[in-house]
Amino acid sequence: MCGMTGLWQRHGGARDTLLEQAQAMSARLTHRGPDDSGVWCDEAAGIALAQRRLSILDLSPAGHQPMRSTDGRYVIVFNGEIYNHLELRERLHAERTAPVWRGHSDTETLLAGFVAWGVERTLQASVGMFAFALWDRQQRALTLARDRMGEKPLYYGWQGDTLLFGSELKALKAHPAFQAEIDRGALALLLRHDCIPAPHAIYRDVFKLRPGHLLRIPADAPREAQPVAYWRYNDAVSAGLGEPLVATDAAATDALETQLGASVGAQMLSDVPLGAFLSGGIDSSTIVALMQARSDRPIKTFTIGFTETGYDEAAHAMAVARHLGTEHTELYVHPADALAVIPRLPAIFCEPFGDSSQIPTFLISQLTRRQVTVALSGDGGDELFGGYNRYLAARTTWEKVQRLPPLARRAAAGALRVVTPTAWDKLFDRIKPVLPKRWHLATPGDKAQKLADVLTLPSGQAFFVNLASGWQDPASVVIGAQEPSTLLTDPAAWPGTGSLVEWMMAMDAQTYLPDDILVKVDRAAMANSLETRVPMLDHRVVELAWRVPLQQKIRDGQGKWLLRQVLYRHVPRKLVERPKMGFGIPLDGWLRGPLRDWAETLLDENRLRQEGYFQPAPIRQKWKEHLSGRRNWQHQLWTVLMFQAWLEENRRTSA
Incomplete structure (x- = not known):
């Protein structure tokens, strides 16, 4: 590394x-x-x-x-x-x-x-x-x-x-x-995706090489050179769907454990101390379980916890660590610890980056580096084995929405928007004891607003783009921007799949995973001189995952079904079965509380107007609605704030 x-x-x-x-x-x-x-x-x-x-x-x-x-x-x-x-x-x-x-x-x-x-x-x-x-x-x-x-x-x-x-x-x-000239089209992409997808970058005439590509530049015609793919994710998708794994559940579990275990074993090769991130969730617990099965000494595992209710998984990680017998280290982070990271983010992320889970990722990397130089992570499990809630929504919500006539969709959307997100949250909190477990939702108010948006969409692909977008029309917010083409907007580059869910999984693996998740992990870890490795992204695991039929990935309203079967061979089901949690922070409340003055300075209307990158009105409107509690615009506002903080840092260091 x-x-x-x-x-x-x-x-x-x-x-x-x-x-x-x-x-x-x-x-x-x-x-x-x-x-x-x-x-x-x-x-x-x-x-x-x-x-x-x-x-x-x-x-x-x-x-x-x-x-x-x-x-x-x-x-x-x-x-x-x-x-x-x-x-x-x-x-x-x-x-x-x-x-x-x-x-x-x-x-x-x-x-x-x-x-x-x-x-x-x-x-x-x-x-x-x-x-x-x-x-x-x-x-x-x-x-x-x-x-x-x-x-x-x-x-x-x-x-x-x-x-x-x-x-x-x-x-x-x-x-x-x-020449540090900001690309306004890339800035629009940032507002949509919370990151800037390859091949684009925040500066004009600068690019990111896309995954699986090489660029050969000869001396006699250097500017004519174009990247070419030596491996294509879409080919792995097509090959897997074309030759599906026909196996019993037990045999499929054996195949996955063998291939993933081989990847874990290969990635444990190191001449320096090695450990693993452990959140206690399905993905990281599976990686740690396979590591411990291949080690004659306790694996070092690391987790951080938060004191805020709804954001702490440290107790679950500790339970998994005790069962597996790892040498476990946990650190409970106070709000002041997390807030202290924020001024460092513009320097850590060399272009603006709007995924707020960058903060806990930096903190877990900082903790881990105190004892080891290499850490394995469980990233990739959601994209390969159907773990995100949006995949379940595509099989339920979107299928039901399609059956409604347009007039009924618009009426239902209007009814959902009449009730504020805060009111929805309070309602769900009161009736939670009588609701089925699958209805125990995090932030039900925001989900109600998202459902209202979904009701008016024309296609499954538009449904996915809506879910993948922070600002729905970022070109109207960024002054002088024309949003460039990306994989999401280029049907010719889309994977050929048999279902909307599989299409979404393939798109996430080629967009959200490399442009957001892997960027976040790389920058946060390397800022602490920590190498991270991701066993699930061994291309042989990827290719096997696409041979696994969808019904062995999502079953009975639960994602990552097959991956869970591997984990259950090592860890009791009761230790890992719980509603999915993101690796997040209570950003919505922080923006209304300890971060309010900082955010107000960066979102000042006169400042936005003088800098000339954003239309102030839509940003100020979202800021006002967020402060009032009427809406939770934490993600959209955080992306703008990260650009503003990055812009300020770059001006300071260039002076």
């Missing part, structure tokens, strides 16, 4: 200047790699590569980067882990193409694969999470590549005649050629 960066000047450059610029860019990534640093350049080609290293495998100088292949053709800076690199070494030996190894790092293995098999074939044979920049000295070409599911980040863009690239925007901004 590292931070990598570099630059390529088309017409060459002075060696000292190239090295100085690359070192300045690398210095911005020290948090990603505090253990070692390196820089390399070819002044005739105008290329410079730099790396910051968090040492995980091969702690010796043999793992130092930038690293050359043994034949001298390739030079690489690499961020990530190749979990099957020892198997790749065995294949190279069997084919008699292995070099004389200098050490046992996966970076050296990758380079040997490039020499023997070429870049694309090596990537297709590799299992891991990564982003890298590879300079081919023979063909004078630069290749940028990113892992299949998008666990590791990679930004790039031309600034004049200079190509800049790196793990975070911080590195690109350190170069004197960087």
Whole structure:
């Protein structure tokens, strides 16, 4: 796990200047790699590569980067882990193409694969999470590549005649050629998604390489180069649905436990202390259970708890940890601890990011790093095995909505909106004792308002876009913005699936998962110099998940059915069965309380008008409604606040 960066000047450059610029860019990534640093350049080609290293495998100088292949053709800076690199070494030996190894790092293995098999074939044979920049000295070409599911980040863009690239925007901004012009279309995307989806970035002429893609840039036509996919999620979907797993429930559970267990075992490989996040939910509990089953000593597990009712899962995590016999650490966080993180967020997230669970993610990473350098997480289970409540809603709410005539839909929507969310919450609280368990909803008032919106939608796809959108019409809020195309708005790029639920799952795995969840985990963890690994995103687990029929994922009104069966083999059902909770904070109340003055300053009408990015009226209206308690606009307001705080931080650091 590292931070990598570099630059390529088309017409060459002075060696000292190239090295100085690359070192300045690398210095911005020290948090990603505090253990070692390196820089390399070819002044005739105008290329410079730099790396910051968090040492995980091969702690010796043999793992130092930038690293050359043994034949001298390739030079690489690499961020990530190749979990099957020892198997790749065995294949190279069997084919008699292995070099004389200098050490046992996966970076050296990758380079040997490039020499023997070429870049694309090596990537297709590799299992891991990564982003890298590879300079081919023979063909004078630069290749940028990113892992299949998008666990590791990679930004790039031309600034004049200079190509800049790196793990975070911080590195690109350190170069004197960087033009920090905000892309208003990307800002509109931020308001819709709470994040900026790839390939877009907050600055003009800067892009994120999409997951599963590589970009080969030749010296003779560099600006004509376009990313190409070496692995496509939609292909995994099609292949899985085309050859479904026909198996009994027990056999399907065996297959999942075997494949997921193999992924967990491979990702436990480390030369430094290793542990796991544990919330006590299905996903993290399954990962920890499989880890403990493969360890002869107690696994280190970590959780944080909150004193606010409805936000604390620490007791559940402790119960799972006791049953499994892990070495468990928990920390109860007071509101002041969480609030203290907020001023740091604009620096941690190099472009504005609006998912408020960034705060507890940072805190759990901070706690975990005190004892270990690597932590496994349970991310990905919801997207692969049908865990989000919106999938259940698609099978119930949307199917029922479709049967209603348009006039009845509009009337029902109007009736739902007459009652305020607060009033709905109070009503549900009173009648909760007589309601079926499936109706024990968190924030029923907000769900009633969302249902009102759903009643007027024209299609299942529109239903999903509505659920995935914070601001429903962000281009009307961002001045001068034209919202660019994304996977959500490009039907030609949609997966072909047999049901709305499966389509939603496939879309989430290609949008929400890499652009929000994995960004959040990477930045929050790396700000603490902690490597995170996600066993469920091994592409072989992904491909198996798509072979599992939907009825073995969602059954009897419950998501992640098959994943639960694996967990029940290790943990009693009573310890993990409870309503799904997000990894959140009581943001709605904080905005009305301890964060009110801070938010008011950033949302000041005159300030918004002078800065010229937002129309003040719709933002001020939502702020007023939120303060009154009439509506809960925490998510929409938080995204605006995160942009405003990020803008203020960037102005301060640029002054």
